[in-house]
Amino acid sequence: MEEIKIGKKYVIHSYKHDGKIHRSWDEAVLLKKTPEYLVFGNNKTIVTEVDGRTWKTKEPAIMFFFYDKWFNVIGQIKKDGIYYYCNMASPFIIEDNAIKYIDYDLDLRVFPDSSFKILDKNEYKYHKKKMNYSKNIDMILKNELNFLIAMVKKQELVFNFNTINEYYNEYLKNKEKSKN
Numbered sequence: 001m002e003e004i005k006i007g008k009k010y011v012i013h014s015y016k017h018d019g020k021i022h023r024s025w026d027e028a029v030l031l032k033k034t035p036e037y038l039v040f041g042n043n044k045t046i047v048t049e050v051d052g053r054t055w056k057t058k059e060p061a062i063m064f065f066f067y068d069k070w071f072n073v074i075g076q077i078k079k080d081g082i083y084y085y086c087n088m089a090s091p092f093i094i095e096d097n098a099i100k101y102i103d104y105d106l107d108l109r110v111f112p113d114s115s116f117k118i119l120d121k122n123e124y125k126y127h128k129k130k131m132n133y134s135k136n137i138d139m140i141l142k143n144e145l146n147f148l149i150a151m152v153k154k155q156e157l158v159f160n161f162n163t164i165n166e167y168y169n170e171y172l173k174n175k176e177k178s179k180n
Contacts, residue, residue, distance in 0.1 A: 004094060006030055007174055010040065012063075014089070014103045017131040022103050024048045028063060031170045037066045038092075040099070041171030062167045064158045065092040065099055070144040071108075072101065075164040081112025082164050086148055088124075088141050104133070104141050110152050110159065118145070 012025040025047050028040035043060040062075040072092065074085045086108040092101040105124040110116045128138060152159050 004030065004033055004038065006033065007177070010094070011098045012040075013098045013100045014087075015100065017102055017104065017127065017133060017137075020050070022050055025057075028099060029171060029174055031062075031167050031174065036068070037064050038099075039064055039167050041167060041174070043171070060168055060171065062164050062171065065101070067091055069147075070104070070140050071148050073148075073158045075158065075167075077164065077168055082161050083112060084108075084110035084152075084159065086110065088145055088148075104137070106141060106145060108145065108148055108152070114152060114155065114159070116149065116152055 008030050010028045010030065012028050014022045014024065016022050025042065025045050027042050027045045029042065030038060031041050032039040040063045041060065042057070042063070045057050045061075046054055047057060048054050060077045062077070064073040064075075066072065068091055070088060070090060072087050072089050074087075076083045076085060087101075088104045088106040088108075090102040090104070092099050094100070105120050105127050107119040108116055109119055127133070151157065157163060
């Protein structure tokens, strides 16, 4: 297994169930490692789509990748509050300096007032049929989505604004260190 070091820069690779690359981010700085998850930060990072188009994220983000959960969570720090984008996805691996996971289409968008919306249900149904997701994967994803919604309602861990602010301050300190 690759050595995981605080302060190290990684790239992120999102794949689809069929093994094809879906999207990549050119930077994620490791801020913390725990037995359950890793925390990364980035800001204005370049995102490359499968068709080669690129765009830049607009705001700082704190990302949580879980070893045994079928989702990852991105806390986006915007002027009017913290928004969350949660990808239903396989647990990650780190390989060749890249955080890798399979994106399973369904997403959960959480707003600063803790209200939320499930996104991309039709895309999930389409890919489930096209890529032949197993009944087991379908059940896992539905259970994990319910678990994620419960976390939002309880404002647990990543859905606590103080947690995001704490890691964002770590990210800023790390950026300062890397300039020197």
